[in-house]
Amino acid sequence: MAQQKKLVEEITPMEEDFARWYTDVVKKAELMDYSSVKGCMIIEPYGYAIWENMQEILDERFKELGHVNVCMPLLIPESLLNKEKEHVEGFAPEVAWVTQGGNDKLEERLCIRPTSETLFCEHYKKIIHSWRDLPKLYNQWCNVVRWEKTTRPFLRTSEFLWQEGHTMHATAEEAKAETLRMLDVYTEFFEKVLAIPVLRGRKTESEKFAGAEATYTVEAMMHNGVALQGGTSHYFGDGFAKNFGITFTDKNNQLQTPFQTSWGVSTRMIGGIIMTHGDDSGLVLPPAVAPIQVVIVPVAQHKPGVLDKANELFEQLKAAGLRVKLDDSEQSPGWKFAQYEMMGVPLRLEIGPKDIAKEQCVLVRRPDRNKSFVPLDGLADAVKAELQKVHDILYDNAAKNLQARTSIARTHEEFLDIAANRPGFIKAMWCGDPACEEKLKQETGGVKSRCIPFEEENLADTCVCCGKPAKHMVYWGRQY
Amino acid sequence: MAQQKKLVEEITPMEEDFARWYTDVVKKAELMDYSSVKGCMIIEPYGYAIWENMQEILDERFKELGHVNVCMPLLIPESLLNKEKEHVEGFAPEVAWVTQGGNDKLEERLCIRPTSETLFCEHYKKIIHSWRDLPKLYNQWCNVVRWEKTTRPFLRTSEFLWQEGHTMHATAEEAKAETLRMLDVYTEFFEKVLAIPVLRGRKTESEKFAGAEATYTVEAMMHNGVALQGGTSHYFGDGFAKNFGITFTDKNNQLQTPFQTSWGVSTRMIGGIIMTHGDDSGLVLPPAVAPIQVVIVPVAQHKPGVLDKANELFEQLKAAGLRVKLDDSEQSPGWKFAQYEMMGVPLRLEIGPKDIAKEQCVLVRRPDRNKSFVPLDGLADAVKAELQKVHDILYDNAAKNLQARTSIARTHEEFLDIAANRPGFIKAMWCGDPACEEKLKQETGGVKSRCIPFEEENLADTCVCCGKPAKHMVYWGRQY
Numbered sequence: 017m018a019q020q021k022k023l024v025e026e027i028t029p030m031e032e033d034f035a036r037w038y039t040d041v042v043k044k045a046e047l048m049d050y051s052s053v054k055g056c057m058i059i060e061p062y063g064y065a066i067w068e069n070m071q072e073i074l075d076e077r078f079k080e081l082g083h084v085n086v087c088m089p090l091l092i093p094e095s096l097l098n099k100e101k102e103h104v105e106g107f108a109p110e111v112a113w114v115t116q117g118g119n120d121k122l123e124e125r126l127c128i129r130p131t132s133e134t135l136f137c138e139h140y141k142k143i144i145h146s147w148r149d150l151p152k153l154y155n156q157w158c159n160v161v162r163w164e165k166t167t168r169p170f171l172r173t174s175e176f177l178w179q180e181g182h183t184m185h186a187t188a189e190e191a192k193a194e195t196l197r198m199l200d201v202y203t204e205f206f207e208k209v210l211a212i213p214v215l216r217g218r219k220t221e222s223e224k225f226a227g228a229e230a231t232y233t234v235e236a237m238m239h240n241g242v243a244l245q246g247g248t249s250h251y252f253g254d255g256f257a258k259n260f261g262i263t264f265t266d267k268n269n270q271l272q273t274p275f276q277t278s279w280g281v282s283t284r285m286i287g288g289i290i291m292t293h294g295d296d297s298g299l300v301l302p303p304a305v306a307p308i309q310v311v312i313v314p315v316a317q318h319k320p321g322v323l324d325k326a327n328e329l330f331e332q333l334k335a336a337g338l339r340v341k342l343d344d345s346e347q348s349p350g351w352k353f354a355q356y357e358m359m360g361v362p363l364r365l366e367i368g369p370k371d372i373a374k375e376q377c378v379l380v381r382r383p384d385r386n387k388s389f390v391p392l393d394g395l396a397d398a399v400k401a402e403l404q405k406v407h408d409i410l411y412d413n414a415a416k417n418l419q420a421r422t423s424i425a426r427t428h429e430e431f432l433d434i435a436a437n438r439p440g441f442i443k444a445m446w447c448g449d450p451a452c453e454e455k456l457k458q459e460t461g462g463v464k465s466r467c468i469p470f471e472e473e474n475l476a477d478t479c480v481c482c483g484k485p486a487k488h489m490v491y492w493g494r495q496y
Numbered sequence: 497m498a499q500q501k502k503l504v505e506e507i508t509p510m511e512e513d514f515a516r517w518y519t520d521v522v523k524k525a526e527l528m529d530y531s532s533v534k535g536c537m538i539i540e541p542y543g544y545a546i547w548e549n550m551q552e553i554l555d556e557r558f559k560e561l562g563h564v565n566v567c568m569p570l571l572i573p574e575s576l577l578n579k580e581k582e583h584v585e586g587f588a589p590e591v592a593w594v595t596q597g598g599n600d601k602l603e604e605r606l607c608i609r610p611t612s613e614t615l616f617c618e619h620y621k622k623i624i625h626s627w628r629d630l631p632k633l634y635n636q637w638c639n640v641v642r643w644e645k646t647t648r649p650f651l652r653t654s655e656f657l658w659q660e661g662h663t664m665h666a667t668a669e670e671a672k673a674e675t676l677r678m679l680d681v682y683t684e685f686f687e688k689v690l691a692i693p694v695l696r697g698r699k700t701e702s703e704k705f706a707g708a709e710a711t712y713t714v715e716a717m718m719h720n721g722v723a724l725q726g727g728t729s730h731y732f733g734d735g736f737a738k739n740f741g742i743t744f745t746d747k748n749n750q751l752q753t754p755f756q757t758s759w760g761v762s763t764r765m766i767g768g769i770i771m772t773h774g775d776d777s778g779l780v781l782p783p784a785v786a787p788i789q790v791v792i793v794p795v796a797q798h799k800p801g802v803l804d805k806a807n808e809l810f811e812q813l814k815a816a817g818l819r820v821k822l823d824d825s826e827q828s829p830g831w832k833f834a835q836y837e838m839m840g841v842p843l844r845l846e847i848g849p850k851d852i853a854k855e856q857c858v859l860v861r862r863p864d865r866n867k868s869f870v871p872l873d874g875l876a877d878a879v880k881a882e883l884q885k886v887h888d889i890l891y892d893n894a895a896k897n898l899q900a901r902t903s904i905a906r907t908h909e910e911f912l913d914i915a916a917n918r919p920g921f922i923k924a925m926w927c928g929d930p931a932c933e934e935k936l937k938q939e940t941g942g943v944k945s946r947c948i949p950f951e952e953e954n955l956a957d958t959c960v961c962c963g964k965p966a967k968h969m970v971y972w973g974r975q976y
């Protein structure tokens with residue numbers, strides 16, 4: 017019954033109401049459910065399996081680069097959070113406070129970590145003494161809490177899952193290189209794994225992480241023209257280290273302060289996938305992280321030999337390392353087609369009596385419904401090639417959307433006009449004054465600077481806001 | 497410098513002070529560090545890598561059996577925790593309460609999950625409607641908080657990591673079978689993976705989980721005669737389901753209440769490994785979860801060809817799927833021997849000019865220091881065989897300790913005498929009255945019932961405490 021209902025329920029068309037389309041997709045594809053704590057979600061098995069696939073790929077990459085995983089405490093004493101001034105000002109308004117343990121009121125209140133810089137610094141102070149102890153390349157996979165007023169599944173939730181890398185280095189150069197190296201890792205992950213093209217650049221002073229010297233970001237463009245900050249990598253200089261009194265003796269026996277980075281990506285990437293690749297039939301998943309890469313749907317499955325052959329193909333594809341599912345339930349093939357399209361399974365394999373007679377099967381790609389007849393001989397390779405093709409199609413479509421949704425504004429008027437009428441990124445020059453950022457944000461009701469790209473173009477000589485000499489080209493946009 | 501210090505520092509001998517020996521080992525092997533929140537620890541990379549290996553093995557096993565992972569929220573509203581009376585009475589005294597979010601006082605306080613039965617039940621109520629929705633076989637890997645007054649690294653900490661399985665079934669029989677199936681999974685994990693023999697049985701009424709109908713346990717015996725509850729599996733009947741109003745329509749279209757289980761193991765297993773296998777030289781790790789299974793120590797490494805050969809062996813063993821480390825640092829071989837023994841690396845491979853000339857190397861097993869000369873031809877297989885041997889030795893030693901530390905008490909006097917003088921398990925008959933459990937606990941200063949084994953012996957006809965007719969044979973002991 018619960019299953020049959022699904023066919024009847026419609027997903028709100030994207031054009032009609034993007035926000036409703038989004039929540040329809042996350043609910044109907046059973047990615048998440050709401051909990052009784054406002055802003056905290058349940059990640060259901062299908063959604064969590066996507067996160068597990070992301071974790072596995074990223075974790076392997078981090079370890080290849082020499083990082084090791086640790087587990088820091090969930091709770092931070094208020095006095096520890098207070099040690100770095102900018103940091104506490106950035107986070108204190110949005111943390112959850114524990115004030116009671118069992119039946120006792122706590123002497124000092126503890127916040128649930130919104131991020132763990134302070135905990136890592138306290139630990140690093142204890143374990144870093146000599147140049148031999150550097151670099152420290154630590155990462156943790158954990159949950160964090162930021163008390164959000166307005167929440168949206170995966171994109172902005174009071175609790176979310178993420179990884180946070182925290183590294184310490186002997187020199188500023190080495191720490192800066194690490195910051196950019198990890199931005200490269202994120203870029204590659206978005207583009208090669210999630211099939212999401214990204215802009216890369218540096219955040220302006222007003223948009224950078226609380227306590228960082230520089231914040232770098234990868235920014236993606238959603239279907240509806242709203243930007244998503246996909247991952248960030250921060251260079252801290254020696255600011256935190258000095259506040260926490262972390263020092264080491266260098267090779268010349270001189271006392272030095274180390275240099276620090278942090279970097280993270282979170283479950284919001286799942287939201288990014290939905291809004292980059294999804295369509296009016298539901299979810300579309302990039303093959304590298306799809307819990308089911310191929311679904312086998314038998315046609316006329318009551319006829320002799322069909323289920324045997326379907327099972328044989330299932331075993332064959334599984335043995336080839338593919339994540340494959342055979343649906344031999346009583347539902348009709350049509351119902352199954354719609355169901356797995358809604359769930360975003362990248363590839364469907366249909367097999368019926370006629371196909372078996374011809375020693376072939378049908379492969380249907382999710383994004384473009386392209387149908388091909390493929391010989392059963394060498395099937396696994398054909399399936400892998402089609403999955404690669406799905407990835408390429410997803411990436412190309414997203415790249416086209418990114419391009420189509422990027423405009424250039426040379427004047428203040430143009431900027432306001434594009435902000436009002438053409439959702440997406442706006443490339444425009446900026447003088448460097450935070451007052452201009454604030455003014456544009458107010459005038460447009462929320463268009464903010466997204467990043468200063470690594471390769472700037474000289475679109476004009478003056479700031480799009482105040483007309484003073486321009487210092488940088490900036491990407492602007494509304495954000496999730 | 498930090499590294500050189502280690503050779504000088506001594507580990508307190510086990511016989512002298514077991515508790516200090518334990519904390520020396522966890523600190524010197526860099527498994528954990530203390531944080532500034534009382535009772536919350538930092539799991540350092542070497543300790544966390546053990547946990548990752550445990551997770552990987554268990555997670556694969558769970559998934560083979562059809563379980564899927566989910567992520568429930570960290571926070572539970574007080575009203576939700578209150579829904580099951582026994583459950584809240586069991587946990588309320590030891591939970592941490594969040595009372596403030598950002599700058600606002602919360603209308604209802606939220607506890608940090610001490611366990612997630614209530615959250616799973618609330619979700620199951622929403623997603624279980626028909627017999628087709630059953631069974632639900634969910635698991636989650638997460639952190640939980642229980643506000644402990646006395647803490648000890650890994651064994652009892654205010655925050656710890658664990659997995660909690662929560663399943664729902666159409667019938668009581670199926671749920672009972674699941675409870676025992678997962679106890680079997682834990683038994684096999686302890687014995688085949690951790691090399692720790694366990695007792696298996698049911699908890700008495702006073703020792704069972706708050707809200708369960710029956711709690712099953714695997715219990716291990718530490719070096720010092722103190723028991724460790726390694727993992728538990730609970731059968732809930734339909735108690736929680738009724739309190740939460742979870743129902744489903746069966747195949748005859750009748751409304752039914754489902755039956756529930758939960759089961760979990762935690763980072764305390766790391767404490768169990770230390771106290772089961774460790775010795776006065778430090779940690780001893782079972783090969784299946786050791787972050788480093790073989791350490792290669794070159795001898796006379798400045799001599800031509802030694803490092804080349806060491807590197808060649810490293811690549812060879814790595815390619816064979818072994819977790820191997822080559823230490824080519826400037827430290828002396830003697831320092832390295834002591835260091836990796838302290839870290840509990842199961843096998844050491846020594847290679848020097850003389851070995852190379854003879855086309856052999858030296859393998860030294862950690863537990864018994866057995867030294868063998870092994871031809872380089874077929875090395876990977878020889879290493880794997882030695883690792884299996886290490887596992888067997890650890891298991892045998894632990895089984896001997898378990899046997900030596902199990903006594904039989906037929907009279908009250910014997911019971912008190914053994915409790916005072918022979919630390920370990922006591923097998924004794926019991927009438928079934930909780931008052932006798934309480935009395936024995938008081939008289940002995942902490943010897944409690946550990947479990948009623950699946951196969952009971954008839955040691956006597958009367959209760960060891962009150963002399964009334966005996967109902968069960970019980971294992972008793974002090975516990976961590």
Ligand SMILES: [Zn+2]
Pocket residue numbers: 446447448449452479480481482483484
């Ligand atoms: Zn300006």
Ligand SMILES: [Zn+2]
Pocket residue numbers: 926927928929932959960961962963964
């Ligand atoms: Zn009695």
